[in-house]
Amino acid sequence: MCIFCAAIPASMALGATAKARQNRERQEAEATGKPAPKPVVPAGLATAGVVALLATGSVVVHTRLMM
Numbered sequence: 317m318c319i320f321c322a323a324i325p326a327s328m329a330l331g332a333t334a335k336a337r338q339n340r341e342r343q344e345a346e347a348t349g350k351p352a353p354k355p356v357v358p359a360g361l362a363t364a365g366v367v368a369l370l371a372t373g374s375v376v377v378h379t380r381l382m383m
Contacts, residue, residue: 320374324367331363 338359342352 318374318377320370320377324370324374327366327370328363331359331366334359335363 338355345352
């Protein structure tokens with residue numbers, strides 16, 4: 317398995333963890349009556365971008381470099 321293919325599930329797991337942390341912080345803020353913290357970078361969007369770049373890199377490696 318190439319490094320791009322191996323990094324896709326790892327980045328998705330990290331993204332799911334970050335998304336869960338952001339959701340937990342939002343729920344805790346709502347429970348205490350404080351305003352919900354606005355994330356600097358939404359975890360879902362960042363994860364989707366990283367996975368798209370890794371998938372593109374994987375396609376390039378498997379079609380151009382590994383003949």
